[in-house]
Amino acid sequence: xxxxxxxxxxxxxxxxxxxxxxxxxxxxxxxxxxxxxxxxxxxxxxxxxxxxxxxxxxxxxxxxxxxxxxxxxxxxxxxxxxxxxxxxxxxxxxxxxxxxxxxxxxxxxxxxxxxxxxxxxxxxxxxxxxxxxxxxxxxxxxxxxxxxxxxxxxxxxxxxxxxxxxxxxxxxxxxxxxxxxxxxxxxxxxxxxxxxxxxxxxxxxxxxxxxxxxxxxxxxxxxxxxxxxxxxxxxxxxxxxxxxxxxxxxxxxxxxxxxxxxxxxxxxxxxxxxxxxxxxxxxxxxxxxxxxxxxxxxxxxxxxxxxxxxxxxxxxxxxxxxxxxxxxxxxxxxxxxxxxxxxxxxxxxxxxxxxxxxxxxxxxxxxxxxxxxxxxxxxxxxxxxxxxxxxxxxxxxxxxxxxxxxxxxxxxxxxxxxxxxxxxxxxxxxxxxxxxxxxxxxxxxxxxxxxxxxxxxxxxxxxxxxxxxxxxxxxxxxxxxxxxxxxxxxxxxxxxxxxxxxxxxxx
Amino acid sequence: xxxxxxxxxxxxxxxxxxxxxxxxxxxxxxxxxxxxxxxxxxxxxxxxxxxxxxxxxxxxxxxxxxxxxxxxxxxxxxxxxxxxxxxxxxxxxxxxxxxxxxxxxxxxxxxxxxxxxxxxxxxxxxxxxxxxxxxxxxxxxxxxxxxxxxxxxxxxxxxxxxxxxxxxxxx
Numbered sequence: 001x002x003x004x005x006x007x008x009x010x011x012x013x014x015x016x017x018x019x020x021x022x023x024x025x026x027x028x029x030x031x032x033x034x035x036x037x038x039x040x041x042x043x044x045x046x047x048x049x050x051x052x053x054x055x056x057x058x059x060x061x062x063x064x065x066x067x068x069x070x071x072x073x074x075x076x077x078x079x080x081x082x083x084x085x086x087x088x089x090x091x092x093x094x095x096x097x098x099x100x101x102x103x104x105x106x107x108x109x110x111x112x113x114x115x116x117x118x119x120x121x122x123x124x125x126x127x128x129x130x131x132x133x134x135x136x137x138x139x140x141x142x143x144x145x146x147x148x149x150x151x152x153x154x155x156x157x158x159x160x161x162x163x164x165x166x167x168x169x170x171x172x173x174x175x176x177x178x179x180x181x182x183x184x185x186x187x188x189x190x191x192x193x194x195x196x197x198x199x200x201x202x203x204x205x206x207x208x209x210x211x212x213x214x215x216x217x218x219x220x221x222x223x224x225x226x227x228x229x230x231x232x233x234x235x236x237x238x239x240x241x242x243x244x245x246x247x248x249x250x251x252x253x254x255x256x257x258x259x260x261x262x263x264x265x266x267x268x269x270x271x272x273x274x275x276x277x278x279x280x281x282x283x284x285x286x287x288x289x290x291x292x293x294x295x296x297x298x299x300x301x302x303x304x305x306x307x308x309x310x311x312x313x314x315x316x317x318x319x320x321x322x323x324x325x326x327x328x329x330x331x332x333x334x335x336x337x338x339x340x341x342x343x344x345x346x347x348x349x350x351x352x353x354x355x356x357x358x359x360x361x362x363x364x365x366x367x368x369x370x371x372x373x374x375x376x377x378x379x380x381x382x383x384x385x386x387x388x389x390x391x392x393x394x395x396x397x398x399x400x401x402x403x404x405x406x407x408x409x410x411x412x413x414x415x416x417x418x419x420x421x422x423x424x425x426x427x428x429x430x431x432x433x434x435x436x437x438x439x440x441x442x443x444x445x446x447x448x449x450x451x452x453x454x455x456x457x458x459x460x461x462x463x464x465x466x467x468x469x470x471x472x473x474x475x476x477x478x479x480x481x482x483x484x485x486x487x488x489x490x491x492x493x494x495x496x497x498x499x500x501x502x503x504x505x506x507x
Numbered sequence: 508x509x510x511x512x513x514x515x516x517x518x519x520x521x522x523x524x525x526x527x528x529x530x531x532x533x534x535x536x537x538x539x540x541x542x543x544x545x546x547x548x549x550x551x552x553x554x555x556x557x558x559x560x561x562x563x564x565x566x567x568x569x570x571x572x573x574x575x576x577x578x579x580x581x582x583x584x585x586x587x588x589x590x591x592x593x594x595x596x597x598x599x600x601x602x603x604x605x606x607x608x609x610x611x612x613x614x615x616x617x618x619x620x621x622x623x624x625x626x627x628x629x630x631x632x633x634x635x636x637x638x639x640x641x642x643x644x645x646x647x648x649x650x651x652x653x654x655x656x657x658x659x660x661x662x663x664x665x666x667x668x669x670x671x672x673x674x675x676x677x678x
Binding site for chain 2: 345350356357404459462463468469470
């Protein structure tokens with residue numbers, strides 16, 4: 001077992017990985033940029049090395065600096081987290097060459113699954129269902145147009161080297177094809193330095209369902225059930241849950257088996273995720289495989305009770321996967337909300353700054369993976385995720401209620417957060433009914449505004465005014481209240497009447 | 508004492524009368540009794556009509572961020588705001604008639620509109636990328652785009668005016 005691990009990441013995921021390391025008695029090394037000198041992951045590590053400037057290219061993406069930090073501190077393994085270098089096969093290879101264990105799959109697997117076309121072809125060979133489409137080298141516009149005619153519009157042109165929702169063009173009819181083809185290739189070349197594109201049938205009403213897999217070096221492969229990730233905004237996941245309302249026991253078994261087949265076909269080792277698209281006919285298709293720990297892994301940990309990071313470390317250390325498929329089951333329902341520093345009143349634009357006050361929700365069935373604290377900075381240079389808020393409850397309705405209460409108790413001052421928006425999404429009729437599809441946000445919440453349509457002065461409940469008026473009362477009350485007392489009677493006002501100002505007097 | 512508070516784009520006028528026994532706040536025909544205890548730097552406990560209501564509050568230059576019943580409000584005192592100053596804390600800086608500017612350093616990744624185009628309030632005018640996320644600058648009101656000063660690939664800073672929109676004439 002490793003004695004020391006370096007975490008090549010920052011923020012909440014670095015903090016989360018270090019927690020499991022500490023529990024396992026493994027020393028932790030953090031790397032931090034000049035913008036992160038007071039970051040939580042730096043503060044919580046056993047050792048910390050400053051690796052460069054704020055810009056990721058100088059620090060968190062700087063392979064040489066990270067390797068150097070590992071070697072100089074005597075770390076034996078590197079956990080890459082998610083994002084940054086986690087799916088960089090060259091980084092994984094460099095680790096190996098320098099005698100460091102990369103906690104993840106072999107470099108070649110990262111490379112294969114990172115190329116969407118290669119991944120697609122591998123899955124076809126392994127009889128894993130793939131989305132009807134066309135892939136191959138040197139596809140011409142004619143090839144695409146012909147294939148699109150055959151499978152029927154709408155279709156989607158996707159960048160082979162793409163990911164994270166980028167480099168995608170939806171084509172509704174044949175007439176739009178030539179322009180879309182050129183635009184997609186140009187965009188792919190600009191964004192990924194690779195202009196190869198492929199074609200897939202486009203399903204407008206679909207679900208994004210992914211399966212967690214674990215595999216050891218001897219090829220033992222299991223899945224840890226699914227995650228429903230259909231609530232997305234601009235192709236970014238914002239709310240995830242497990243189990244999925246669309247997946248019954250039979251479908252779960254078939255998809256789970258396909259996920260393991262996919263992992264085996266890829267030669268997968270360690271923790272990974274197989275993403276599927278579920279159409280409205282109950283057919284599922286391989287989308288892609290993520291060769292890293294996912295952001296939303298906590299909901300799987302909550303329902304299965306399994307520490308995925310611990311298994312990542314054990315597998316990387318050469319231990320056998322002693323969990324067997326029959327022993328994997330989920331209990332209850334879990335939901336996760338990603339809490340970003342973003343301003344819902346400004347199109348959810350990032351809202352960097354300094355957190356003047358942070359108070360996370362607590363209570364039964366609440367888990368908050370945070371990378372921030374009161375006084376922490378949210379730097380401009382990085383993904384503005386503050387925390388991942390997850391809940392576990394007996395069933396879906398209770399989980400929704402629990403999450404809404406948790407969001408209502410989430411207090412952050414100094415940066416903006418979209419907790420009101422998320423609470424409204426969770427409380428909405430389509431969400432409660434389980435009608436979650438990938439077009440959920442555009443369809444139901446495109447032009448959301450807090451309390452839109454509510455008359456601010458309308459009455460609330462129990463003889464109280466509505467929330468907007470309560471906020472105004474709070475504004476006034478705050479003016480009236482003095483500095484923090486050690487308890488004491490409620491103040492009525494600071495108004496100094498004659499009884500206060502006259503001094504001693506007799507009647 | 509009169510308060511003219513603004514929240515969620517609406518103005519709410521309140522009148523506060525403080526007496527030796529209690530404080531009463533009048534809004535139109537409604538009246539509510541109000542008492543307050545300070546709990547900590549960021550939390551107060553109000554008693555409204557006899558019921559306890561906690562509130563989290565953070566004060567800033569433009570107003571206060573208030574969380575009550577789990578909902579966030581930006582509340583500002585119109586009497587405390589300079590006539591030509593920013594509206595709510597966190598809003599884009601005063602832009603002048605119809606100008607659009609990014610709230611933080613960003614890269615332009617799309618310009619779906621052109622000079623001369625008519626836009627409705629809320630329509631996307633410029634697409635930006637910042638902090639690895641994409642965001643849209645939307646028309647704050649309906650009107651005609653009189654100028655576009657950004658092209659794909661441009662790096663833009665707060666204060667850069669990316670487009671001008673001439674508001675439609677109220678009829």
